[in-house]
Amino acid sequence: MQFTVAQLEALLSQTGPLLLANADLRWAKLYGANLTEANLTGAILTEADLSGAYLVGADLSGANLSKANLSRANLHGAKLPMANLSKANLSRADLSKAILNGANLTEANLIVADLVLADLGGAYLVGADLSEAVLNGANLTEANLTVADLVLADLGGADLSGADLSGADLSGAKLNEAKLSGANLNEAKLSGAKLNEAKLSKANLTEAVLTDADLSGADLSGADLTLADLVGADLSEAVLNGANLTEAKLIVADLVIADLGGAILVGADLSGADLSGAKLNEAKLGGAHLNEAKLSKANLTEAFLTEADLSGGDLSGAKLNEAKLSGANLSGAYLVGADLSGANLSGARYNNYTKWPAGFDPVKAGAILEP
Numbered sequence: 001m002q003f004t005v006a007q008l009e010a011l012l013s014q015t016g017p018l019l020l021a022n023a024d025l026r027w028a029k030l031y032g033a034n035l036t037e038a039n040l041t042g043a044i045l046t047e048a049d050l051s052g053a054y055l056v057g058a059d060l061s062g063a064n065l066s067k068a069n070l071s072r073a074n075l076h077g078a079k080l081p082m083a084n085l086s087k088a089n090l091s092r093a094d095l096s097k098a099i100l101n102g103a104n105l106t107e108a109n110l111i112v113a114d115l116v117l118a119d120l121g122g123a124y125l126v127g128a129d130l131s132e133a134v135l136n137g138a139n140l141t142e143a144n145l146t147v148a149d150l151v152l153a154d155l156g157g158a159d160l161s162g163a164d165l166s167g168a169d170l171s172g173a174k175l176n177e178a179k180l181s182g183a184n185l186n187e188a189k190l191s192g193a194k195l196n197e198a199k200l201s202k203a204n205l206t207e208a209v210l211t212d213a214d215l216s217g218a219d220l221s222g223a224d225l226t227l228a229d230l231v232g233a234d235l236s237e238a239v240l241n242g243a244n245l246t247e248a249k250l251i252v253a254d255l256v257i258a259d260l261g262g263a264i265l266v267g268a269d270l271s272g273a274d275l276s277g278a279k280l281n282e283a284k285l286g287g288a289h290l291n292e293a294k295l296s297k298a299n300l301t302e303a304f305l306t307e308a309d310l311s312g313g314d315l316s317g318a319k320l321n322e323a324k325l326s327g328a329n330l331s332g333a334y335l336v337g338a339d340l341s342g343a344n345l346s347g348a349r350y351n352n353y354t355k356w357p358a359g360f361d362p363v364k365a366g367a368i369l370e371p
Contacts, residue, residue, distance in 0.1 A: 008025075008028060008030070012030075012033055012034070017036065017039065018035060018038040018039065019038075019039045020038055020040050020043055021042055021043065022041070022042040022043060022044075023043045023044070024043075024044045025040075025044060025045045026044050026045065026047060026048060027047050027048060028045065028048045028049070029048075030049060030050045030053055031050065031051045031053060032051075032052045032053060032054075033053045033054070034054045035050075035053055035054060035055045035058050036054050036055070036056045036057060036058065037056070037057040037058060037059075038058045038059070039059050040058055040059060040060045040063050041060065041061045041062060041063065042061070042062045042063060043060065043063045043064070044063070044064045045063055045064060045065045045068050046064050046065070046066045046067060046068065047066070047067045047068060047069075048065070048068045048069070049068075049069045050065075050068055050069060050070045050073050051069045051070065051073060051089075052071075052072045052073060053070070053073045053074070054073075054074050055073055055074060055075045055078050056075070056076045056077060057076070057077045057078060057079075058075070058078045058079070059078075059079045060078060060079060060083050061079050061080065061081050061082060061083065062082045062083060063083045063084070064083075064084045065083060065085045065088050066084050066085070066086045066087060066088065067086075067087045067088060068085070068088045068089070069088075069089045070085075070088055070089060070090045070093050071089045071090065071091045071092060071093060071109075072091075072092045072093060073090070073093045073094070074093075074094045075094060075095045076094050076096050076097060077097045077098060078095070078098045078099070079098075079099045080098060080099060081099050081100065081102055081103065082101075082102045082103060083103045083104070084103075084104045085100075085103055085104060085105045085108050086104050086105065086106040086107060086108065087106070087107045087108060087109075088105070088108045088109070089108075089109045090105075090108055090109060090110045090113050091109050091111040091113065092111070092112045092113060092114075093110070093113050093114070094113075094114045095110075095113055095114060095115045095118050096114050096115065096116040096117060096118060097116070097117045097118060098115070098119070099118075099119045100118055100119060100120045100123050101120065101122055101123060101139075102121075102122045102123060103120070103123045103124070104124045105120075105123055105125045105128050106124050106125070106126045106127060106128065107126070107128060107129075108125070108128045109128075109129050110129060110130045110133050111129050111130070111131050111133065112131075112133060112134075113130070113133045114133075114134050115130075115133055115134060115135045115138050116134055116135070116136045116137060116138065117136070117137045117138060118135070118138045118139070119138075119139045120138055120139060120140045120143050121139045121140065121141045121142060121143065122141070122142045122143060123140070123143045124143075124144045125143060125144060125148050126144055126145070126146050126147065127146075127147050127148060128145070128148045128149070129148075129149045130148055130149060130150045130153050131149050131150065131151040131152060131153060132152045132153060133150070133153045133154070134153075134154045135153060135154060135155045135158050136154055136156050136157055136158065137156075137157045137158060138155070138158045138159070139159050140158055140159060140160045140163050141160070141161045141162055141163065142162045142163060143160070143163045143164070144163075144164045145163055145164060145165045145168050146164050146165070146167055147167040147168060147169075148165070148168045148169070149168075149169050150165075150168055150169060150170045150173050151169050151171050151172060151173065152172045152173060153170070153173045153174070154173070154174045155170075155173060155174060155175045155178050156174045156175065156176045156178065156194075157176075157177050157178060158175070158178045159178070159179045160178060160179060160180045160183050161180065161181045161182055161183065162181075162182045162183060163180070163183045163184070164183075164184045165183055165184060165185045165188050166184050166185065166186040166187060166188065166204075167186070167187050167188065168185070168188045168189070169188075169189045170188060170189060170190045170193050171189050171190065171191050171192055171193065172191075172192045172193060173190070173193045173194070174193075174194045175193055175194060175195045175198050176194050176195065176196045176197055176198065176214075177196075177198060177199075178198045178199070179199045180199060180200045180203050181199050181200065181202060181203065182202050182203060183204070184203075184204045185204060185205045185208050186204050186206050186208065187206070187207045187208060188205070188208045189208075190208055190209060190210045190213050191209050191210065191211040191212060192212050192213060193210070193214070194213075194214045195213055195214060195218050196214045196215065196216045196217055196218065196234075197216075197218060198215070198218045198219070199218075199219050200218055200219060200220045200223050201219050201220065201221045201222055201223065202222040202224075203220070203223045203224070204223075205220075205224060205225045205228050206224050206225070206226045206227060206228065207226070207227045207228060208225070209228075209229045210228060210229060210233050211230070211231045211232055211233065212231070212232045212233060213230070213233045214233075214234045215230075215233055215235045215238050216234045216235065216236045216238065216254075217236075217238060218235070218238045218239070219238075219239045220235075220243050221239050221240065221241050221242055221243065222241075222242045222243060223240070223243045223244070224243070224244045225243055225244060225245045225248050226244050226245070226246045226247065226248065227247050227248060228245070228248045228249070229248075229249045230248055230249060230250045230253050231249050231250070231251045231252065231253065232251070232253060233250070233253045234253075234254045235250075235253055235255045236254045236255065236256040236257060236258060237257050237258060238255070238258045238259070239258075239259045240258060240259060240260045240263050241259050241262055241279075242261075242262045242263060243260070243263045243264070244263070244264045245263060245264060245265045245268050246264055246265070246266050246267060246268065247267040247268060247269075248265070248268045248269070249269050250268055250269060250270045250273050251269055251270070251271050251273065252271075252272040252273060252274075253270070253273045253274070254273075254274050255270075255273055255274060255275045256275070256276050256277060256278065257277045257278060258275070258278045258279070259279045260275075260278055260279060260280045260283050261279045261280065261282060261283065261299075262282045262283060263280070263283045263284070264283075264284045265283055265284060265285045265288050266285070266286045266287060266288065267286075267287045267288060268285070268288045268289070269288075269289040270288060270290045270293050271289045271290065271291045271292055271293065271309075272291075272292045272293060273293045273294070275293055275294060276294050276295070276296050276297060276298065277296070277297045277298060278295070278298045279298075279299045280295075280299060280300045280303050281299050281300065281301040281302060281303065281319075282301070282302045282303060282304075283300070283303045284303075285303060285305045285308050286304055286305070286306045286308065287306075287307045288308045288309070289309050290308055290309060290310045290313050291309045291310065291311045291312050291313065291329075292311075292312045292313060293310070293313045293314070294313070294314045295310075295313055295315045295318050296314050296316045296317055296318065297316070297317040297318060298315070298318045299318075300318055300319055300320045300323050301319050301320070301321050301322060301323065302323060302324075303320070303323045303324070304323075304324050305323055305325045305328050306324050306325070306326050306327055306328065307326075307327040307328060308325070308328045308329070309329045310325075310328055310330050310333050311329045311330065311331040311332050311333060312332040313334070314333075314334050315333055315338050316334055316335070316336050316337050316338065317336075317337040317338060318335070318339070319338075319339045320335075320338055320339055320340050320343050321339045321340065321341045321342050322341075322342040323340075323344070324343075325343055325344060325348045326344050326345065326347050326348060326366075327346075327347045327348060327349075328345075328348045328349070329348075329349050330348055330349060330350040330354050330367070331349060331350055331351040331353065331354060331370065332351060332353040332354060333350070333354050333355070334354075334355045335354070335355055335357055335360075336355050336356070336358075337357060338357050339357075340357060340360060340365070343365070345366050345367045346365075346366035346367075347366065347367075347368060348365075348366070348367040349367070349368050349370050350362055350367050350368070350369060350370065351369065352369075
C-alpha cells in the first residue's frame with residue numbers, strides 16, 4: 001500500500017525501529033526523518049526525498065531507491081545489498097561501513113560522499129559521479145566502475161581487485177596502497193594520481209593516461225601498459241617484471257632502481273628517462289627510444305636492444321653482458337665502466353663522441369663508426 005501524508009506522520013512519530021518491509025513509499029517526503037535501524041527491505045522509495053534523513057543501521061536490502069534524494073543522509077552501517085540506487089542523489093551522504101554489495105548505483109551522484117570501509121563488492125557504478133568521495137579501505141572487488149568520475153577521490157587502501165574501471169576518470173585520485181590486481185583500467189585517466197605502493201599486478205592499463213602519476217614502489221608485475229602514457233611518471237622502485245610496455249610513453253619518467261626484468265618495451269619512448277640502477281635483464285627493448293636516458297649501473301644482462309636508440313645515453317657502469325645491441329644507435333653514448341662481455345654489437349652505430357669502456361674495441365665487436 002502507499003501511505004498518505006497523515007499515515008507517514010503517524011509512523012514517524014512512533015518510538016523504536018520502524019517496520020516498513022516492502023512498503024510503497026515512492027515520492028514520499030522523508031527529509032530529515034529518523035529511520036534509524038528501520039526495516040525497509042524491499043521497500044519502494046523511488047524519487048523519495050530522504051535528504052538529511054537518519055538511516056543509521058537501517059535495512060534497505062533489495063529496496064528500490066532509484067532517483068531518490070539522499071543528499072547528506074546518514075546511512076552509516078546501513079544494509080543496502082542488491083538495492084537499486086540508480087540515478088540517486090547521495091552527494092555528501094555518510095555511507096561509511098554501509099553494505100552495498102551488488103547494489104545498482106548506475107549514474108548515481110556520490111560527490112564528496114563518505115564511503116570509508118563500505119562494502120561495494122560487485123556493485124554497479126557505471127557512470128557514477130564519485131568525485132572527491134572518500135573510499136578509504138572500501139571493498140570494491142569486481143565492482144563495475146566503467147566511465148565513472150573519481151576525480152580527486154580518496155581510495156587509499158581500497159580493494160579494487162578485478163574491478164572494471166575502463167574509461168574511468170581518476171585524475172588526481174589517491175590510490176596509495178590500493179589493491180588493483182587484475183583490474184581493468186583500459187583507457188582510464190590517472191594523470192597526477194597517487195598510486196605509490198599500489199598493487200597492480202596483471203592489471204589492464206592499455207592506453208591509460210598516467211602522466212605525472214606517482215607509482216613509486218607500486219607492483220605492476222605482469223601488467224599490460226601497452227600504449228600507456230607515463231610521461232613524467234614516478235616509477236622509482238616499482239616492480240614491472242614481465243610487464244608489457246609496448247610503445248608506451250615514458251619520456252622523462254623516473255624509473256630509478258625499478259625492476260623491469262623480462263619486461264616488453266618494444267618501441268617504447270624512454271627518452272630522457274632515469275633508469276639508474278634499474279633491472280632490465282632479459283628485457284625486450286627492440287626499437288625503443290632511450291636517447292639521453294640515464295642507465296648508469298643498470299642491469300641490462302641479455303637485454304634485447306636491437307635497433308634501439310641509445311644516443312647520448314649514460315650507460316656508465318651498466319651491465320650489458322650478452323645484450324643484443326645489433327643496429328642500435330650509440331652515438332654520443334657514455335659507456336665508461338660498462339660490462340659488454342658477450343654483447344652483440346654487429347651493425348651498431350657510434351660516433352667520435354661515444355665513450356667506450358677502457359680497452360674495448362668497437363670495430364672488432366662489429367660496430368660502425370659514423371661521421
